[in-house]
Structure formats: structure tokens, C-alpha cells
Amino acid sequence: MSEVLVSTATSHPLLQLEGLTRRFKGRTAVDGLSLSVRPGEILGLLGPNGAGKSTTFQVLAGLLSPHAGLVRFEGRELALSDPSLRRQMGIIFQRSSLDDLLTARENLKLGARLYGLGGERARERVEAMLALIGLADRGDERVSTWSGGMRRRLELARALVHQPRVLLMDEPTQGLDEAAFRTFWAHLKRLRDSEGLTVLLTTHRADEAEVCDRLAVLDAGRLVACDTPQALASRMGGDILSVEAPEPEALAAELRERLGLDAKVVEGRVQVEASQGHALVPRLVEAFPAGRLTSVSLRRPTLADVFLQLTGRALGADVPTAEPAPRRRR
Amino acid sequence: MSAELSAAPEPMNAGAPAVSDAPRTLALQWATVRVLMMRDIVRFFRQPSRVVGALAQPVLFWFVIGSGFAGSFRVEGAQGLGYQQFFFPGVVTMVLLFSAIFATITVIEDRREGFLQAVLAGPGSRLAVVLGKALGSSAIALLQASLFLLLAPLAGVSAATLNVPLLLAVMVLSALALTGMGMSLAWWVRSSAGYHAVMSIVLLPMWVLSGAMFPLKGADTWLAWVMRLNPMRYSVEGVRRALYGAEASMALGASSSSAGLEVPVLVAFAAVFVGLAAFSVSRRE
Numbered sequence: 001m002s003e004v005l006v007s008t009a010t011s012h013p014l015l016q017l018e019g020l021t022r023r024f025k026g027r028t029a030v031d032g033l034s035l036s037v038r039p040g041e042i043l044g045l046l047g048p049n050g051a052g053k054s055t056t057f058q059v060l061a062g063l064l065s066p067h068a069g070l071v072r073f074e075g076r077e078l079a080l081s082d083p084s085l086r087r088q089m090g091i092i093f094q095r096s097s098l099d100d101l102l103t104a105r106e107n108l109k110l111g112a113r114l115y116g117l118g119g120e121r122a123r124e125r126v127e128a129m130l131a132l133i134g135l136a137d138r139g140d141e142r143v144s145t146w147s148g149g150m151r152r153r154l155e156l157a158r159a160l161v162h163q164p165r166v167l168l169m170d171e172p173t174q175g176l177d178e179a180a181f182r183t184f185w186a187h188l189k190r191l192r193d194s195e196g197l198t199v200l201l202t203t204h205r206a207d208e209a210e211v212c213d214r215l216a217v218l219d220a221g222r223l224v225a226c227d228t229p230q231a232l233a234s235r236m237g238g239d240i241l242s243v244e245a246p247e248p249e250a251l252a253a254e255l256r257e258r259l260g261l262d263a264k265v266v267e268g269r270v271q272v273e274a275s276q277g278h279a280l281v282p283r284l285v286e287a288f289p290a291g292r293l294t295s296v297s298l299r300r301p302t303l304a305d306v307f308l309q310l311t312g313r314a315l316g317a318d319v320p321t322a323e324p325a326p327r328r329r330r
Numbered sequence: 331m332s333a334e335l336s337a338a339p340e341p342m343n344a345g346a347p348a349v350s351d352a353p354r355t356l357a358l359q360w361a362t363v364r365v366l367m368m369r370d371i372v373r374f375f376r377q378p379s380r381v382v383g384a385l386a387q388p389v390l391f392w393f394v395i396g397s398g399f400a401g402s403f404r405v406e407g408a409q410g411l412g413y414q415q416f417f418f419p420g421v422v423t424m425v426l427l428f429s430a431i432f433a434t435i436t437v438i439e440d441r442r443e444g445f446l447q448a449v450l451a452g453p454g455s456r457l458a459v460v461l462g463k464a465l466g467s468s469a470i471a472l473l474q475a476s477l478f479l480l481l482a483p484l485a486g487v488s489a490a491t492l493n494v495p496l497l498l499a500v501m502v503l504s505a506l507a508l509t510g511m512g513m514s515l516a517w518w519v520r521s522s523a524g525y526h527a528v529m530s531i532v533l534l535p536m537w538v539l540s541g542a543m544f545p546l547k548g549a550d551t552w553l554a555w556v557m558r559l560n561p562m563r564y565s566v567e568g569v570r571r572a573l574y575g576a577e578a579s580m581a582l583g584a585s586s587s588s589a590g591l592e593v594p595v596l597v598a599f600a601a602v603f604v605g606l607a608a609f610s611v612s613r614r615e
Contacts, residue, residue: 111448
């Protein structure tokens, strides 16, 4: 993985967004987003619901017009509705785009036809894609009978049947269990290599973010960081000390006062980031009488912690969309 | 940058003018039209309940309403032609209308699901998407109407008065116009519940006022104007003329103002409504 990064770091970006902006009735969902996608990489747009990931996705999918900004493909500025750009993109939507009344093969053929592939060429691609997702023997089944994981893999095949250069995915593994998630990503990585793909996806799953080559962290429509998952994680110097307590708020306040620690309450637990986490554990336990602490655990920071540090928001949490305008524009 | 932003409040097309239109070939557009059309036809035949309903409904409608009104309704000056005959062309138009309504409800469903999004994100133009949908719906409508027309001998249609080219032209154009109208409405309504409301307060009354159920003669002036702007009226009268000949259809209440005008008027309606649907769908939000 790191080899890919080294070799592509100097090459020209395949896809560039410059100052992309999209508003909805006074709320700025995407705010001057600039981003370069390198050829061959898997770039994840990371952020909670409402951070502007899906809006960015829809703009790139050609379904929403941006209010400002431009997109370059291989350095060339192109309108998002330009068919030559549309052909270079394979897209997986959050909602299933499969037709339940058609068989897997028919769904793929339909996808190929929509991109101008016909005849023998379409047939070859359909069979090749079915084989690549490991569903060649089930191609004549109607997809309504399929499991979520199989359907997702077929979506992947459908998005790639016309051999696009870029694969764009909106929360591709939402609702998939652990096993289906791993299978999907195994197929995705293999396809990335065999098809020479560049992948741009949105996610709010920390486990999905970990498997991306690079992450663009979005908050309130802005890019707050863009780096490899490893580099992002190493931005947090030390360990995360996580304390479960009956009165988390009171404990956090006391930790700040008595021990001078930067303690905050995250999802009901008190969290402290410390460079010498293991040395802190005995101090903490000694400083408080029995009953004040229920459990103390020490762990390496995850991307969820990084996200919290960068944005002040938990990754799993939804940014409230009912009253977004006053909250987001700070 | 901020000055630039406030100067451009409307959505724009990501800066650049289309650099290259070369890949947007006619072949690709036609492929989009054809694949969407074929999909709707395949889907129709894979839903047995739809096939049965599509065949049984017009027959039931014709018999039940037709015989219900037959006693109380007398067609002036049309010897030998009763209400069943009068009503028959109205049912043909109803078949076309219901098929169009059904097709446009699937547009709302497809739009909510990812299917239509995936189509719209492709390289095909939105006009091609609309045409594919309209032609698919029209093909199903034509099939249904043709099967119903097998009962024409029972409705007193004779080979002497039957005008097949006119009949086909009127049905194809009506199907396109009604699908275009339905899609334009569906695109703005967005929910199938809302579309049902549109159907019952706009589309069904238009059918009732088309001359399908009662002759348009003697209607109030304002109502006469409403009727004149109703595409379904030209559909009903066109079918009536194609089945019974000009003379009998005049006797059956066809208004003289539409005689011979059905095809050109329906061409205009079809062009306007398919164009409107394409415009609605092509507006990127």
C-alpha cells in the first residue's frame, strides 16, 4: 500500500476539485472544497452525516450543480455534465440501483448499454465482471432474492462494467455486516489493481477509513485534514485513556482541576489523551476512592479519536440536520 | 472568492463549457432510449398481476360502466349505435392514460431508489432518458390497447369504417403525450402519495371531460374551453373516428372543431409534453 503512495505522490492528480461550493437554502453544505485525487489511490471522504460528504458525492455524480468551483480530470477542466467525464466515472449510490425484476446478468448488461457498450464487447465485460465478483454461476438469478452483501458486490460490478477510470461510492458498505464488509473490500482492492482504478468514497465508518490509502476529513463542508490514516493517527501524540464512571461530567471536571489533565466526556465516558498513558493509570486509580471509577482502559488512538480531535465531534454522531443553519456557520 | 460567490447565486455547470461533445453520439443516445424502453417492457411481463390487471381492467370497465349507462343514455341521430359503442373509444384512451400513470409512478419510485440516479449519472442525455421511459410506457399502453381492440367487433366496428393507420397514429401520439404529461407532473410532485392526488384531481377529471363518457355538445362555454385544451379529447375523438368513420363519430358527439385535427393536435401535445418532461428532468438541482 505504501509503495503505491510513494510512486503516485509525484504523478499528476487524476481528479481535482477546486473551491467546490454547494448551498441549500442559506446553508452551505460544501464550502470551498479543494481536493486532489491521485491515480490509483483509494481516497476516503470521512465525516459524520451532514459534513458535506454526500453533497460532494452528488455533485461529482452529476446530480447536483455546484454553486462555485471547478473540476479537472487529468488536468483538463470539465463540466460535471460533460459526457466524456461521465464516462470516466463508475458510481455506487447509497440506495440500490439494481432492478429487482431483472437477473444479475441483465442488470450488468443494462449498465453496459447505458454507457454505450454493445454486442460482443458488452457480453465480454458482463461475464468478466461476474467472474471478478465471484458470482458467475448465479448470473441468471433475479437479484431480489440476493443478500445485501451479494447485491453490493453486484453494484460494484455494475459500476465498473464500462471500465471507468474513477469509482465513486457513497457509503458503500452501510448496513453490511462484518463478513460482507470484508468481502466487499477484498473484491474492491482486487478490482482496483486489475482495472487500474482510482477510488473516491464517502464513509463515516472508522473501520472503512482505516483501509483507505488517504483520508480527506470533512467537517461542516470544509476540508480539515487530508493524509494517510497512519499519519492522521500519529497526529495524536499518545494514548487514549478511557474511564467509565457513574458521574462522568463531575469526574472530568475534577481531573482537569486536580490533575491538570485535558479530560473530556465522549459518549458517556471520560477521555484523556496522554503521552504516557500507562503511567497515568495508577495515578488516576490512587487519586479517586473506590466507586468513583467503574473501569479504566488504555488504547492507541483510532481514527474516531482523530476525528474528534480535528472537529470536536464524534464520528458516529449525526450533525443535527433539523436546525443546521445556526449550528454550522460558526 | 467571496465576491465571486455572491455574484453567482444560481447553480452553474462547474465552470467550464462542455469541452467535448464528441462522445455524446447519436448511437449512445439511442442505446439509452432503447435500454430503458426494453427494461419497462421486460418488467411488465415479469409482473403477472400487472399483465392480468392490464387485460381485465378495460374489459370490466367497458362492460360495467357501458351497460350501466346504456339504459339511460341515448345517442341522438346515431342509428344502431348505443352507449357501449359510444364508450368504447373512451376506454381505449383510458387504457393509454392508466398505462401512462403507472409508468410515471415508476419514475417516482425509480427516482427514490438508486436506479434512476444511476441512469442520470451516466453519459446519456436526459432527453434520451425521458424518451426511453415514454416509449417504454407507450409500447405497453399500445399492447394493452391493441388487445382490448380485439373486442372491437363486439362494439359494432366494421372493417368498412376501420382506419388502422389513423388508429395507430392516434394511439402512439396519445401515449407519448400522456406519458410526457405524467412525467412532468411526477417530477415536480416527487412522492407517490402526492401523485395520487394529482391523478384524482387532474388526470381522471380530464378523462371524464374528454368526451369519453358523455358527448361534449352543449357544455358551458368555459367548460368547452377546458375541453378544447384537453389532449385526451383529441385522443378519444381520434380513436372514435378511426373506428366508426367520420360520419358516425360526428353523430356520436365528436365536436366539429376537432374533426381531422386530431393527429396534428396530438403531435403538438406530444412534442410539448415530452419536451416539458425532458426540461423538468434535465434541470440539475
